[in-house]
Amino acid sequence: MPRNVVVTGSGSGIGAALTTLFRSRGDRVIGVDLRGGEVDADLSAPAGRAAAAAAVAERADGVVDAVVTCAGTSVPGTATVTVNYFGTTELVTALQPALAAAERPRVVVIGSISGTRSTDRDVVAACLADDEAKALEHADRAVADGRAQQLYPSSKSALAQWARRTAVAEGWAGAGIPVNVVAPGIVLTPLSAGLFEDPETKKVMDTAVPMPLGGYLQPEDVARAVLFLASEENSHITGQVLYVDGGAEATLRGPADF
Template sequence: MSRTIAVTGSASGIGAALVRILEARGDRVITVDRVEADLVVDLASAEGRAAAVAGITERCDGVLDGLVTCAGTSVPSPLMVEVNYAGTVELVEGLQPALAASEAGRVAVVGSISGTQPNDPELVDLLLAGRTAAATDRAAALVEQGAPTRIYPSTKAAIARWARTTCIAPGWADAGVPLNVIAPGVILTPMSAGLVDDPRMRAVMDAAVPMPLNGYAEPEAPAELLAWLVSEANSHVTGQVIYVDGGAEATLRPAEHY
């Protein structure tokens, strides 16, 4: 049975791979991106995020079977607050009525293995409090302080924490809507190409994200998992952060973590 699923960041990388998988199985996909999409919007602004929610709601006639947020940026700047965090949270929360209206609404969001790495606790707290403007200011301060690399893991750690509390909040589990996070390792996408092609940066990534199982992944690897998470087959998996990382998380964190 065909399902209607919205995908942000659909023009490239994991999002584009997911669109191909969903359409191949017969789903109707509402694509969202800055270019070449059904809804061309900029998720880096509150106006763009609101337009995405309104546009998706209109196109699905108020009944959305699945939502996957793949949109993100790896450029260490305050933009990460707007796109990586608010670009997911505001869409998921804004589309909750449409997801709950489906007989099998499903949500999956793209986090990162970097969510396990050192972050900025102040920035994480501001994000979780919904203080986007203050979080943007904090991210700008981190850039000025020479600590821009703390921004990305902060946004991804905050996404994981938000999802784990939201998934069991009213309107989600009790409405039959699972909400999960995938945490990819190094994925071979246009966003990572510059790093992968630089031998020095590749060595840094190998140390930070060791992937003993098959090395760096093609975008289809996380996309296949996302496709299952938003399928009707997923009846009981919710609130999980699932690592698609070739064993990086298991390598970096001791078994005693659990």
């Protein structure tokens, strides 16, 4: 039987690849994007998130079998906090009743290996406290201090912590809603092309990424990992962060961190 699957950021990259995979299985995908999706919404603001959740629930007739949040931005700035973190957590939380109404609901959020790197602790703490105003205050300070590059890893670190906390919380574990994170390394997309054009940057990346299977990630490589965690075949995995990165996390953090 077709499942109702919500994919944010469905118009490009991992979201587009995942949408194709779900539809090839016969699932009904409700894409959420700024434009061109089944639901057009701006996830950078509370009103946009609420409108998106209401539109999704209506299209799904109140039953959502899976949510995968691919929407996000890597451009240094406050949008990395409003979209990457609150645009995911508020939307997923708003859809909890529709997920609980499904027989085998699943949630997968897209994190990043960057979440293991240097973060702004104040931004992370404010995110986890669900205080968007305070998170933006700290994010503005980071930008002013020349630390805007910390905001992307901060948003992804906070997102992974939120997912692990939520996975075992009342209303989620008890309702049979697994919540997991897929954290990719560098994915070959138009946005990452500049990294590969700089010989020095590429040298650093090549050293950090063993790539046992050869080659850098394509969006489809990440989508296949997400597909399993979001499927009914995933019966017991929840609260986990799966690094799809060619071995970069193990290289950068070392064998003691697991």
